[in-house]
Structure formats: structure tokens, C-alpha cells
Amino acid sequence: MQRVTATILTIGDELLIGQVIDTNGAWLGQVLNSIGVWVSRRVLIGDNETDILQALDEASASSDIIIITGGLGPTKDDLTKGILNEYFGGKLVLHEPSLEIIKGIFEKSNRPMLPVNIQQAEVPDVCTVLLNSRGTAPGMQFERAGKLFFSLPGVPYEMKGLTEQYVLKAIQTKFSLGEVSHRTMTTMGLGESFVAERIADIEDHLPGNIKLAYLPGHQAVRLRLTEVLQSGDSSLIDTYFHQIKERLSEIVVTDQDISLPELIAALLIKFNKRVTTAESCTGGYLAAGLTALSGASAYIHGSVVSYDNAVKENLLKVPASVLKTEGAVSEPVVIQMAKQVRILMHADYSIAVSGILGPTGGTEDKPVGTVWIAVASEREVVTKLCHFRYDRLHNREATTLQALNLLRKLIEAENPLPEFPG
Incomplete structure (x- = not known):
């Protein structure tokens, strides 16, 4: 080779x-x-x-x-x-x-x-x-x-x-190229340098024909192992991949080379569930990511872009008093948005987001990059407060990734999840 x-x-x-x-x-x-x-x-x-x-x-x-x-x-x-x-x-x-x-x-x-x-x-x-x-x-x-x-x-x-x-x-x-194999996982919750430090000993002992690449994004770090085999060699890529996955188990989002929307779609289809969104700052970006996939009608039937407070109040039943006292970018608002849109769209799960993506609109208490996220099922509502530091487009992307990951955790917590095939 x-x-x-x-x-x-x-x-x-x-x-x-x-x-x-x-x-x-x-x-x-x-x-x-x-x-x-x-x-x-x-x-x-x-x-x-x-x-x-x-x-x-x-x-x-x-x-x-x-x-x-x-x-x-x-x-x-x-x-x-x-x-x-x-x-x-x-x-x-x-x-x-x-x-x-x-x-x-x-x-x-x-x-x-x-x-x-x-x-x-x-x-x-x-x-x-x-x-x-x-x-x-x-x-x-x-x-x-x-x-x-x-x-x-x-x-x-x-x-x-x-x-x-x-x-x-x-x-x-x-050319004689040999056999090339790739295994990719996505992590969220630790930066690239912290992930690398966590698995440094495994990386140091990789064989010469297996390479580890770090593919960092704004909110996620993907890890890709690449193995090149000559004729007669035995593959070791799965052994090292599972070692890394086990070491990073609490931050691994998926052990497949797929996007978060693809992962969410696979989970919803697997468990025969539907999702909907109520979006303020993202303006439909979440729903667009979910519906960009073929077969999306099986798991999303509609969503609400509640950019103006009047839509939050009239359609999603957010009390005017809460909007006045807490502001649109607040935990009580996204909780109500998530609850109501799930009922409105007859969905099993919902995502609600409200935030200040910038470059204007921030205040001392709620600077640009402040985003509240809520995900809801019939049994539970989970919220998360994020503080992003990017420009408007990247803040929107970061919000989307965090919201989808929060939904992933809720779906997996409520449904038995067998291992994805290796």
C-alpha cells in the first residue's frame, strides 16, 4: 500500500x-x-x-x-x-x-x-x-x-x-490505497482541549495506522478515528473507538457520523413520537433543521414562530403579567411556550426558545447571547439558561444545538434506548 x-x-x-x-x-x-x-x-x-x-x-x-x-x-x-x-x-x-x-x-x-x-x-x-x-x-x-x-x-x-x-x-x-475505515462520535459539554486531555493516554497509544482528528464546533466537538489497513491486517479501530467512547460517556451525544437533527429524527421515528417547536429568537431555524430531512412529516406536523410578544400571549397563552414582570427572555415564558405548543400541535415533545441573539437588544441584566430553552413532554419540563458569546448567526446555531441536545436527553430519559449499531 x-x-x-x-x-x-x-x-x-x-x-x-x-x-x-x-x-x-x-x-x-x-x-x-x-x-x-x-x-x-x-x-x-x-x-x-x-x-x-x-x-x-x-x-x-x-x-x-x-x-x-x-x-x-x-x-x-x-x-x-x-x-x-x-x-x-x-x-x-x-x-x-x-x-x-x-x-x-x-x-x-x-x-x-x-x-x-x-x-x-x-x-x-x-x-x-x-x-x-x-x-x-x-x-x-x-x-x-x-x-x-x-x-x-x-x-x-x-x-x-x-x-x-x-x-x-x-x-x-x-493507485493501491488500502482499506480505509472511519468512526466518528459527537460530544457536547467540554471544550476541545479538555476532551483531548481526558483521552490523552488513549491517543498516545494509538497504532501508527490509526489517526485521531478533533473537529471542534461552537458547541460540539466531533472525534474521528481513521484506520488504514494493508492486506492481511486486523482492524483495531472499534477497540479504540469504544475505549474513547467509554471514557467520554457522559458527554457523548452520538456515536454515529450524523447531525443532531438526524439523531433527533431517528429517535422520534424509533419511538413513534412527534415534536413541535415554539421559537422566538431562532425564528423557525429549529423547525427548518428538523424538516430539512426526508420523512420529516412522520415526526413534526407544525410549529409556531412567536417572535412578537402578542403571539406569545394570544397563541401560546403566556400571561401578559409574566411578560411584563419577567420579560420575554425568561424561564417562566419558555416553560409556558413549551407546554402550550405541545398541546396545540398534539405533539409528544416540544422545544421553546427565547433569547437575545444580537448585536442589539441586550441589557445589563440580560446581555446579548442570553437564551432560555425549555423542552417538554407530557410528564416533564426541563429548562436551560445559556450565555453565548458569538455573533447573531452563530448564536442562533448554538441555541439550536443546545436545544436539540436538551431534547435528546429528555427523549432518552423517557424511553428505553438500546445501543446504536456499531
Whole structure:
């Protein structure tokens, strides 16, 4: 087995100025890692020929695989194809199968084709063409000195399609990658450094082919073990994973590589329960996360965005006197919100949140970042006061994670919970 490395080159001025976020590089890094390719560098490059050529030279000197995304469109600022044609010493030729795909796309949308659209079907004669059924720019594969080069469209939907259909298979055919396994758990309640200190002795004794990665977020820390096996080796990843899980048992949220909304959905479906939300400061963000999953109608039928106090008072029956004396951001208010919305929506569980996410609205007693959360069932209401220190968007995200985790604990406390399959 050989250690195979990759460099991802993402091209476009819009990426450098922050107008577009490089989601392609992040996705490629994940899928390459999943098959045993180690991404050594991700490089953002503007639409500049000199910079692109320099990046190609540097990448090919240090990596076995170079993946380029972007710059294959029909406009004058799309330089990638011409530069690669020059770099590999080819000449552009019309690729008829790609032209047929382009024609079909324009016919389907009832739009006329321009000469520049036809030119997108031109490719260097020294490349292997990767047919792009999802768009008008074909992908390209080159090889030099045992290194693989891939040029893919910058449109994420098209890039992903070509990667899954062609790129991963070509890499696995060319290189001996071994067997790669991942195990991931999510923790909440301790910061990254405290988690690392708690399991330092286990990490120190990991075999050389097992690596531990810390993936911290604003409220959670994910831990990922990665094992690379050569032929005939025995797997030890589960042994070390369970050691870490046992050591961190009181803060482990899930031992699967899933999000909190996915975990909540799985629990609700498992126990045939429904949830609802009453949201003030999050403005429907909680419900949006739960309903973003396929099959959400099985566990959530509705929610209430009670941003204004009048909605809290009239729909969720929060007494005006409580709103006046305690304020909207208070424990009695979220308790009533949680109780009433659960009844209103005929749900088994409910979440209520009210807070000050910022950047304005804070007071000396209730500064920005103050959030009250309540979760309720027929038998119990549990509350939590949080003080977050982020900007508005990150405070909203932190509130959502804390609320879902509080709900998870209540569901697990009230229902027998067998271990998730390893």
C-alpha cells in the first residue's frame, strides 16, 4: 500500500474575494479521504494564467493527484481549458459526444446555442474526456509522470457527478490505497482541549495506522478515528473507538457520523413520537433543521414562530403579567411556550426558545447571547439558561444545538434506548 496525496486547486476570482465560498474543495477533501487519499493542500487561485501554471507545477511536484475545479465556462475569464491544453502540449478538438449533450441541454430549455457554447465541447486531444451529463462543460483527465490530473467544472452539482462517476474510480484503479475505515462520535459539554486531555493516554497509544482528528464546533466537538489497513491486517479501530467512547460517556451525544437533527429524527421515528417547536429568537431555524430531512412529516406536523410578544400571549397563552414582570427572555415564558405548543400541535415533545441573539437588544441584566430553552413532554419540563458569546448567526446555531441536545436527553430519559449499531 502506498501513501497517495492530492492537491485541490480551486480557480476563480470570486473565491478569492469571498463572493463565493469554496464548498467544492471541502467536499472533495471528504470524499478523497474516504477512499484513502491524503489531501496535502487546497489552493485558491484567481483567473490568472501565470498563477495557475505556477500552481500546477507546485502541485505536480508534491502530489500524486491534482484536481482542478472551475474555469471551464464559456466566458473570456474561464481560462482553465486553454491553460491545460498548453501545459500538456495538446491541441483543441471538437468532442462530438459532449457537443450532443450540450445541444440536448439547449433544446430542452428552448434556448438558442451561441458559438461559445459549441466551443465548450472542444477539448485537448491529449486528455481523456469525462462526459458531463449534468452540464455543458466536459471534464478532462490527464496523466504525466505517473501523476493524475483532473479538470472539473466549478458548478458543485456537475463537479460531484463527474467525481462520483469517473474520478474516484480512476484513482482507485491507478493507485493501491488500502482499506480505509472511519468512526466518528459527537460530544457536547467540554471544550476541545479538555476532551483531548481526558483521552490523552488513549491517543498516545494509538497504532501508527490509526489517526485521531478533533473537529471542534461552537458547541460540539466531533472525534474521528481513521484506520488504514494493508492486506492481511486486523482492524483495531472499534477497540479504540469504544475505549474513547467509554471514557467520554457522559458527554457523548452520538456515536454515529450524523447531525443532531438526524439523531433527533431517528429517535422520534424509533419511538413513534412527534415534536413541535415554539421559537422566538431562532425564528423557525429549529423547525427548518428538523424538516430539512426526508420523512420529516412522520415526526413534526407544525410549529409556531412567536417572535412578537402578542403571539406569545394570544397563541401560546403566556400571561401578559409574566411578560411584563419577567420579560420575554425568561424561564417562566419558555416553560409556558413549551407546554402550550405541545398541546396545540398534539405533539409528544416540544422545544421553546427565547433569547437575545444580537448585536442589539441586550441589557445589563440580560446581555446579548442570553437564551432560555425549555423542552417538554407530557410528564416533564426541563429548562436551560445559556450565555453565548458569538455573533447573531452563530448564536442562533448554538441555541439550536443546545436545544436539540436538551431534547435528546429528555427523549432518552423517557424511553428505553438500546445501543446504536456499531
